[in-house]
Amino acid sequence: MLKNLLENTSLLENIYELSIAVLLLCSAFSVRLLKKVKRERKLSAFELTIDIIIRAEALTSFSGCV
Secondary structure, eight states: OHHHHHHHHHHHHHHHHHHHHHHHHHHHHHHHHHHHHHHHSOOOHHHHHHHHHHHHHHHHHHHHHO
8 A cells, every 4th residue: 555655656746747847848939939029029018928927937947956
């Protein structure tokens, strides 16, 4: 019973780490897209807000991984 619980905990930790990696990857692609849009035209208020939130999230996530 305890062994199964430990295996499930390990599996959940791996899934959690994978989800963080996927979120960081999506954030990187979003930042790239917003940079491209920013070169073509001025960002709307919503896009600017999203850009700031994504960059702040990425900084906190990277600092937490170290």
